[in-house]
Amino acid sequence: MEQALIVGVDGSESSLRALDWAVDEADRQALPLRVVHASSWEWYEGREPSFGINRALVRAEADRVLADAAERAHSRSSSVKVTSQVLDEDPAAALIRESRTADAVLVGSRGRGRLAGLLLGSVSLSVAAHAECPVIVVRGGERNLDGAHRRVAVGVDEAAGARTVLDFALRGAQRRGAAVDLVHAWRCPAHEAPDRPRATDAADPHQQRAEARVRTVLDGVAPPGAAVAVRRRVVEGDARAALLDAAATADLLVVGARRRTSHVGMQLGPVNHAVLHHAACPVAVVPHR
Numbered sequence: 001m002e003q004a005l006i007v008g009v010d011g012s013e014s015s016l017r018a019l020d021w022a023v024d025e026a027d028r029q030a031l032p033l034r035v036v037h038a039s040s041w042e043w044y045e046g047r048e049p050s051f052g053i054n055r056a057l058v059r060a061e062a063d064r065v066l067a068d069a070a071e072r073a074h075s076r077s078s079s080v081k082v083t084s085q086v087l088d089e090d091p092a093a094a095l096i097r098e099s100r101t102a103d104a105v106l107v108g109s110r111g112r113g114r115l116a117g118l119l120l121g122s123v124s125l126s127v128a129a130h131a132e133c134p135v136i137v138v139r140g141g142e143r144n145l146d147g148a149h150r151r152v153a154v155g156v157d158e159a160a161g162a163r164t165v166l167d168f169a170l171r172g173a174q175r176r177g178a179a180v181d182l183v184h185a186w187r188c189p190a191h192e193a194p195d196r197p198r199a200t201d202a203a204d205p206h207q208q209r210a211e212a213r214v215r216t217v218l219d220g221v222a223p224p225g226a227a228v229a230v231r232r233r234v235v236e237g238d239a240r241a242a243l244l245d246a247a248a249t250a251d252l253l254v255v256g257a258r259r260r261t262s263h264v265g266m267q268l269g270p271v272n273h274a275v276l277h278h279a280a281c282p283v284a285v286v287p288h289r
Contacts, residue, residue, distance in 0.1 A: 003103040004032040004083075008095050008123070011037075011065040014108030018138035019069055021145060021282060022106040023076045025136075028175045031103055032081040035073060037066040038091030062086045092126035099131035104284075109139035109276075120277050128276060129257075129268045134168060134286045136252075137276055144251055144281035150178040153246035153281075154254040155239065155271070157184065158213045161288020163220045165256035168286045172252055174224040182218075182232050183246050185239040186210040210234050240274040247279040254284045 007022035009015040019035065026033040039062040063086060070084040087094040099105045107124040120137070128135045143149065154169035156162040166182070173180045188206045211234050218230070235242055247253040255272055268276075268285070275283050 004034045006098045006102045007106040009069040014110035018108040021138045026080045035084040038087045038094045095127045099133045104134040106136045136284045138282045140281040147251045151250045152252045153181040153250040164289045165286045169254040179229040185242040
């Protein structure tokens with residue numbers, strides 16, 4: 001079965017922005033796009049169903065949302081093969097299940113109903129935490145969404161899975177004709193003590209070890225078909241701050257997520273939560289392999 005990009009829509013402005021971004025990404029990758037709407041989306045996001053609910057009307061509304069989304073996708077690109085489906089189930093569960101055979105799952109960043117004011121919608125957060133393929137949460141300003149910066153930022157650490165994350169970023173940049181900002185942040189607790197100021201010498205051993213880890217990751221990744229310029233940003237400090245700073249002038253931020261050892265799904269740590277809630281550009285969460 002041919003893999004596709006999956007995008008979840010609920011009729012909200014956030015999901016329509018995700019749809020537009022998904023169409024453009026499908027066009028770049030020459031992949032089909034599957035548009036999914038789960039009919040229980042509004043209930044999941046905070047609207048309480050009543051015992052007297054008219055399921056025929058619910059289905060009619062779901063069909064309308066999906067038809068509008070499909071028409072919008074076709075209007076944006078005639079070259080992308082678009083299919084669509086209403087799923088009568090919990091939206092997070094539906095998208096997580098779809099992720100088993102998807103190239104990537106894309107979602108908007110805001111919820112609906114009483115939870116619409118959250119920084120990140122509950123469906124989007126759940127999918128990012130448990131999907132079996134990369135998840136892209138589409139968020140940020142217009143320049144970031146339009147690809148005006150021609151930069152892809154990627155956060156890497158010393159974990160073996162960092163190569164998978166960097167490979168995703170390099171290939172995404174190659175398709176966009178963009179450069180890559182490789183961000184690696186390190187911390188030395190001793191430097192944060194008042195009586196132990198940070199070293200300014202370029203030969204600082206902590207900095208050298210961090211740069212060596214980055215070289216190891218780069219050496220383990222095969223370059224994409226076309227050359228991609230990579231700028232290394234190895235900095236001492238908080239990883240969240242470094243990634244959010246890089247995201248401000250990026251078209252995509254790529255981060256990794258480690259698999260849990262005893263549970264199905266990905267573990268989203270504080271760094272991932274921070275960028276998903278606050279990044280100024282779309283965020284791709286890539287599971288470590």
